[in-house]
Amino acid sequence: MKKINKINYKKTLSKFPTGVTVIAINSANKPIGKTVNSFTSLSLSPPLILFSLSKKSSSINSFKKTTYLSINVLSKKQKDISINFAKTKSQWKNIKFINSQLNTPIIKNCISNLECQIFKLIPAGDHIIFICRVINILNNHKLTPLIYYNSSYL
Structure with missing residues (x-):
C-alpha cells in the first residue's frame, strides 16, 4: 500500500469546509473546553x-472519564472563542457560559448547544472517537455559523 504524504493529506482535507464547535466538560468542577471541527x-x-x-490532547483523560459533555456550535461572531479553545491552556475568564442541569458548560450566544452523554469511545489511529447520545438541544437559528476552510475562518 502506498504511503500517504502527511502534508498533502492535511492540505487536501483543509479544502473541506466544516463548522466549528467547542466540546466542553466539567472536570472536578473546573470547566475544560476544546475546539473541534470533527x-x-x-x-x-x-x-x-x-x-x-x-x-x-492535554485534556484527553478528563474527556475519557466524563459522563456528560456539551457541544457548542459556534457562530461567525465567536471566532475568538474558537481560537481560545484551540490552545493548550484555554481560558474561561472571558467566556460567557452557564452550567446546565447536567453540569456541562453551555457557551452563550452559540447557534446550537447540545448536551450529550458519552455512549462509546473508539480508539482510531492517533485519535479517540467519541460517540455521544444527544439528551438536550438549545438552538438560535438566526445566527450565521463559523466556518473553517483552507486553514482559515470564514
Missing part, C-alpha cells in the same frame, strides 16, 4: 453524534 451527526434513532480528540 463533529458530525451519526444516527437519528437514537440521536447520536460523534467527534474525535487527539490521544495527545
Whole structure:
C-alpha cells in the first residue's frame, strides 16, 4: 500500500469546509473546553453524534472519564472563542457560559448547544472517537455559523 504524504493529506482535507464547535466538560468542577471541527451527526434513532480528540490532547483523560459533555456550535461572531479553545491552556475568564442541569458548560450566544452523554469511545489511529447520545438541544437559528476552510475562518 502506498504511503500517504502527511502534508498533502492535511492540505487536501483543509479544502473541506466544516463548522466549528467547542466540546466542553466539567472536570472536578473546573470547566475544560476544546475546539473541534470533527463533529458530525451519526444516527437519528437514537440521536447520536460523534467527534474525535487527539490521544495527545492535554485534556484527553478528563474527556475519557466524563459522563456528560456539551457541544457548542459556534457562530461567525465567536471566532475568538474558537481560537481560545484551540490552545493548550484555554481560558474561561472571558467566556460567557452557564452550567446546565447536567453540569456541562453551555457557551452563550452559540447557534446550537447540545448536551450529550458519552455512549462509546473508539480508539482510531492517533485519535479517540467519541460517540455521544444527544439528551438536550438549545438552538438560535438566526445566527450565521463559523466556518473553517483552507486553514482559515470564514
